[in-house]
Amino acid sequence: MTKDEIKIFCPATIANISCGFDVLGLALGTVGDVMVIRRGNSPGIRITRITGQEIPMDADKNVAGVAGMAMLKELEYQGGFEVEIHKKIKAGSGIGSSAASASGVVWGINHLLGNPCSEEQLVRFAMEGEKLASGTPHADNVAPAIYGGITLVRSSDPLDVVRIHAPAELFASVVHPQIEIKTSDSRKILRTSISLADGIRQWGNLGALIAGLFREDYDLIGRSLEDHIVEPIRSILIPGFDEIKRAAIAAGALGCGISGSGPSIFALSKGRETAVKVSESMSRVLTGIDLEHDTYVSEINTQGIRIIS
Structure with a gap:
């Protein structure tokens, strides 16, 4: 791999955790998607390959494309990125399939750009992908994927994410x-x-x-x-x-x-x-x-x- 390309594991997540509807979530370690993100030759986001599921290649109709474009727009970044998505989390499974794609792309782009954005900013961009998937820009899956562990979304507007201690056992x-x-x-x-x-x-x-x-x-x-x-x-x-x-x-x-x-x-x-x-x-x-x-x-x-x- 070169400095212009990154391969990442994007974890499945459990949201709500019973009593925390739309505010609590946790990241899993044994199941998740794999994504490859590289600098592209044209502006914007281009989905170049998807395996494991039939989901849209069109960036405007793909949660990863929407989340990535939201990030590039706010950063006023004139370049572009190519994205491969290898789905291991089935759509509609309830363990954060769309969140893995949306959070993975912005995390990967951020890394390739030298980490100009905070974790909270990345969650906000990823929420745009979740809005495409479910109709609402909720953060209870993307927050633990990006922060790791267990997270509490105290507020979605303005966004306020709190890390919660995860007991080792x-x-x-x-x-x-x-x-x-x-x-x-x-x-x-x-x-x-x-x-x-x-x-x-x-x-x-x-x-x-x-x-x-x-x-x-x-x-x-x-x-x-x-x-x-x-x-x-x-x-x-x-x-x-x-x-x-x-x-x-x-x-x-x-x-x-x-x-x-x-x-x-x-x-x-x-x-x-x-x-x-x-x-x-x-x-x-x-x-x-x-x-x-x-x-x-x-x-x-x-x-x-x-x-x-």
């Missing part, structure tokens, strides 16, 4: 049933208002989860992984969800919920050994209902996007 198990749920569609079924009682329960869980993470209090983390607002509605779109959640808890998980907009389901556990058992238990439920699926077990990826070569 915290592991995630993820099962991805082979059905697709588009983020834009899953948002349409949500209520536009909630009761004060539900809000209070949710705020209590969110605050306690943050405290549990910083204190490495796994019992508190487990008690706080409850979603009284979004999960009851979105879970009806996921076959076997309630049984999968019960199986995860019975196998030792601290808590279990929907990853992003679904259909992927995540569980958090203390220790890799427990996380593997939880993953196997969740997988058995899906096998029992003849639903093909992928499984992942991962530590919390505190680095986020990283250079491969």
